[in-house]
Amino acid sequence: MLKAEHLTVRYGEKTVLKDLSLQVCEGEWWTVVGPNGAGKSTLAGALGKTVSYEGTITLEGKDIRQIPQQEYARKVGVLSQNHSAVYGFTVEEVVNLGRYARYTGFLRKGDPDGAAKIDEALKLTGLADMRKRNMLTLSGGESQRVFLAQVLCQDPEILILDEPANHLDLPFQQELFSMIGEWLKEPGRAVITVMHDLSLARKYGSHALLLNKGQCAGQGKASEVLTPEALKSVYDMDVYGWMRTLLETWKE
Amino acid sequence: MKNSPQKEGGLGFGPAVLWTGLALVTFVACVSLGSVNISLRDVWNSVFGGEVSRETYRSIIWWTRLPRVLCAGLMGAALSLCGAAMQGLLRNPLADGSTLGVSSGAALGAALSIVLGITIPGLETAGPAAMAMLFAFGSLLLILALAWGIDRSFATHNIILIGVVFTMLVSALLSILITFSGEKLRSITYWTMGSLSGKSYEQAGVLLGGLILFGTPLFLQSRELNAFAVGEENALHVGVPVRRVKLTVMICASALIGICVSIGGSIAFVGLIIPHMVRLAAGPNHRKLLPLSAFAGAIFLMLADLAARSLLSPLELPIGVVTSLIGAVVFIVIFYRSRKGGVR
Numbered sequence: 001m002l003k004a005e006h007l008t009v010r011y012g013e014k015t016v017l018k019d020l021s022l023q024v025c026e027g028e029w030w031t032v033v034g035p036n037g038a039g040k041s042t043l044a045g046a047l048g049k050t051v052s053y054e055g056t057i058t059l060e061g062k063d064i065r066q067i068p069q070q071e072y073a074r075k076v077g078v079l080s081q082n083h084s085a086v087y088g089f090t091v092e093e094v095v096n097l098g099r100y101a102r103y104t105g106f107l108r109k110g111d112p113d114g115a116a117k118i119d120e121a122l123k124l125t126g127l128a129d130m131r132k133r134n135m136l137t138l139s140g141g142e143s144q145r146v147f148l149a150q151v152l153c154q155d156p157e158i159l160i161l162d163e164p165a166n167h168l169d170l171p172f173q174q175e176l177f178s179m180i181g182e183w184l185k186e187p188g189r190a191v192i193t194v195m196h197d198l199s200l201a202r203k204y205g206s207h208a209l210l211l212n213k214g215q216c217a218g219q220g221k222a223s224e225v226l227t228p229e230a231l232k233s234v235y236d237m238d239v240y241g242w243m244r245t246l247l248e249t250w251k252e
Numbered sequence: 253m254k255n256s257p258q259k260e261g262g263l264g265f266g267p268a269v270l271w272t273g274l275a276l277v278t279f280v281a282c283v284s285l286g287s288v289n290i291s292l293r294d295v296w297n298s299v300f301g302g303e304v305s306r307e308t309y310r311s312i313i314w315w316t317r318l319p320r321v322l323c324a325g326l327m328g329a330a331l332s333l334c335g336a337a338m339q340g341l342l343r344n345p346l347a348d349g350s351t352l353g354v355s356s357g358a359a360l361g362a363a364l365s366i367v368l369g370i371t372i373p374g375l376e377t378a379g380p381a382a383m384a385m386l387f388a389f390g391s392l393l394l395i396l397a398l399a400w401g402i403d404r405s406f407a408t409h410n411i412i413l414i415g416v417v418f419t420m421l422v423s424a425l426l427s428i429l430i431t432f433s434g435e436k437l438r439s440i441t442y443w444t445m446g447s448l449s450g451k452s453y454e455q456a457g458v459l460l461g462g463l464i465l466f467g468t469p470l471f472l473q474s475r476e477l478n479a480f481a482v483g484e485e486n487a488l489h490v491g492v493p494v495r496r497v498k499l500t501v502m503i504c505a506s507a508l509i510g511i512c513v514s515i516g517g518s519i520a521f522v523g524l525i526i527p528h529m530v531r532l533a534a535g536p537n538h539r540k541l542l543p544l545s546a547f548a549g550a551i552f553l554m555l556a557d558l559a560a561r562s563l564l565s566p567l568e569l570p571i572g573v574v575t576s577l578i579g580a581v582v583f584i585v586i587f588y589r590s591r592k593g594g595v596r
Contacts, residue, residue: 050485073491083483086343087536093261097479101491147486154490 001026001190002047002076002158006055009042009214016042017053018214024158024207029184029191031205031222033198035235038211040194041081044162047192048078059158073101077156081163083147085135091146092131095121098150113155121153124179126172140167148176152183159183162194177204198239202226210234262539271547275325282321282554283313287565323451324557324571325550326459327512328522330467332549334505335523336530336541337470340477341501342408343484345531348523349509352395352411352502353418354388358513360422361387362443363429366436380443381514388510391418392503406498408484445570446517448557455515462511466504467546473501474538481536519553520572521579526552529583532590552579 002024009017017039024030032040045051049064049072057064059075067075077098095118102111122128125145135143144167151159159180165173177200184191195201201208201222208225210218212234218225228240263271284295290309297304298313334349342351350356362380364370364387371379398414399406426444433440476497479487488494512519527545534540553571556578560571 048489050488069488069493070491073489078489080485080489082485085482086345087340087481087531089478089482089536093478093537094482097475097482097486097490100475100479103475150486150490 002057002059002192004047004055004057007043007046007057008054009039009046009051010054016214017046019055020211020214020216022209022219024190024192026188026190027184027206029180029193029204029206030209031201031207032192032194032209032211033196033201033226034211034217037213039214040211041162042214043209043211044078044080044160044192044194047160048076048080050078050080070101073154073156075156076158076160077151077154079147079151079159079161079164081166083143085138085143088134088136090131091122091127091133091135091138091149092118094135094146095127095149095153098153098155101154117153117155118149121149124152125149126175141169141172144168145172157188158190158192160192163196164193165195165197165200173200180204198226198231199243261535261537263543268543271544275547275550278551278554279321279325282324282558283317285558286317286562288312319453319456320448320451320557321554322453322456323459323516324448324554326456326463327448327516327519328526328549328551328553328556329546330459330463330508330512330549331519331523331553332526332545333463333467333470333542334508335549336527336538336545337473337477337501337505338523339527339531340481340536340538340541341498342412343481344408344412345528346524347412348527349505350419350518350523351415352392352506353415353422354391354395354506354509355513355518356419356422356426357391358384358388358510359443359518360426360429361385361390362514362517363426363433363440366439366443367429367433380439384443384514385510388506388513391422392506392510394418396499396502406495406502411502441570443513443517445572446519446575447560447568447570448516449561449568451515458511459515462508466508466511469500469504470508471542473497474542477501477538477542478536481538516571518572519575521575522549522553522556525579525583529586532586 004020004022007017007020007022008015020043032043034040042051046053047057049069059067059072064072098121099111099114099117102114122131125148127145127149130142135146138146148164151161164176168176180191180193181204183189193205205222207220208222209216210225210230217234218230231239280292280295284290284292290313291305294304294309295313296302298310304310331349335347338347338349338351339345361383365379365383370383372382395411395414395418396406399411402410430437430440476487476492479490479492480497484494526549527541530541530544530548534544553575556574557571559578560569560574563569
């Protein structure tokens with residue numbers, strides 16, 4: 001569905017992503033992992049058309065630079081890490097924006113599914129009782145859920161989520177990832193999540209892309225890429241050992 | 253509700269009628285009041301051709317008050333609408349229609365024309381207005397070219413910074429001009445502080461035309477402005493053609509501001525505080541914010557103009573002084589109360 005070839009991104013002199021190729025097919029859940037500054041969010045930005053890049057990204061064979069923004073938003077939903085409220089919109093008003101790409105015609109009426117999709121997204125993210133809440137009064141986790149609801153009601157075919165579990169408490173993280181799993185069961189869909197939690201990446205992702213200093217350090221089936229040895233060389237620490245130590249503290 | 257499946261919080265029919273009514277009442281009051289108070293009956297009869305208690309009233313109403321109050325209302329609506337749109341677009345409640353520096357650029361143009369005696373052959377009085385329009389347009393081009401040169405995306409923080417620096421540069425130039433202006437100082441002040449005295453129906457017509465031509469696209473961008481106000485990157489992700497909307501809003505707002513300045517001088521503060529107060533009261537949804545700002549701006553400027561011409565009558569205060577004075581006080585009171593009470 002989504003294919004990146006020889007992707008390179010530079011910020012001034014610095015090359016943050018170097019000659020990366022990636023192919024995401026229907027039904028796949030790609031997790032993008034790697035240390036800080038590895039280029040994970042930059043990759044999400046390039047796929048979401050907010051970062052300029054060299055190389056090509058195609059959606060169903062079409063160069064995404066040639067796809068109008070509104071049409072792209074109907075196919076690809078992006079949750080970025082950069083959102084902070086300045087004005088006191090209500091939760092409902094922000095989630096509403098997810099339906100923007102569905103308006104048609106000059107007066108842009110006619111989105112018959114709008115209300116239902118919004119209700120559904122609000123329910124899925126546990127916001128049904130908070131429709132009228134002011135964004136400026138929300139906690140970090142609540143605000144994260146609002147933008148999750150927005151991208152869900154956008155009803156795309158591909159979800160690109162940059163750190164979707166940001167600020168979320170454990171029950172919600174669990175709920176979120178099993179929800180994405182359910183979402184993916186419909187045909188014609190795929191997911192890319194950028195994440196730090198390697199255990200979550202291993203448990204939920206079908207595929208993984210391991211990045212290090214802007215370069216690919218391994219990609220393919222999650223079980224084959226996310227091995228203790230590979231993580232050790234990329235993170236320069238015994239990741240697996242550390243996770244075991246953490247678990248063992250509970251046994252005392 | 254079948255055809256509008258989403259609740260989008262537009263201005264309903266009831267409030268629209270209410271605000272139109274309020275604006276009309278203000279309009280009539282401002283036509284009737286002033287250095288000479290004229291009874292409503294006389295106002296009615298002067299307009300619709302009945303007996304008037306004094307014949308001079310008829311010409312005051314027809315040739316002084318009506319065009320002037322019309323201009324005040326239209327200008328207030330335009331300034332406030334532009335301010336609301338720019339505050340949303342730039343995600344900054346300190347922005348207004350003149351953030352791009354168009355307003356001070358226009359004032360410089362008018363001052364130049366006064367000091368150098370530039371006029372248009374055949375239309376001697378229109379020199380400053382024409383120069384104001386020209387300079388407004390020039391400023392806009394200059395600022396957009398600079399922002400385009402820095403990066404192709406018209407990043408909002410660049411635009412705000414360039415606008416602020418440009419405004420400072422222009423006011424320095426304006427101060428130099430004022431130093432050399434001698435006895436022409438008064439007519440320069442007229443442009444820098446704004447005045448609505450001696451406005452004509454033609455000017456009201458130009459304002460109305462500008463409001464229709466450039467205001468309508470602003471109203472049509474209310475959904476996009478909502479997306480911008482929530483976040484520019486987020487706007488792109490939900491499908492807003494970000495650059496096109498940015499250019500549309502900036503060009504329309506600047507053109508409208510340019511027209512306003514060329515007619516009434518640069519009137520400070522209306523475009524800043526009116527949208528801000530409306531947002532405090534009605535929330536930030538532009539489907540409601542834009543029309544409400546236009547109404548509130550019209551009412552505010554008509555009243556401010558009434559104060560400017562009648563408080564120290566027969567002297568007339570520059571209207572920019574009145575808007576800043578009243579505006580600042582009212583704003584501080586409302587802002588203080590709302591911040592104590594909760595968050596908006």
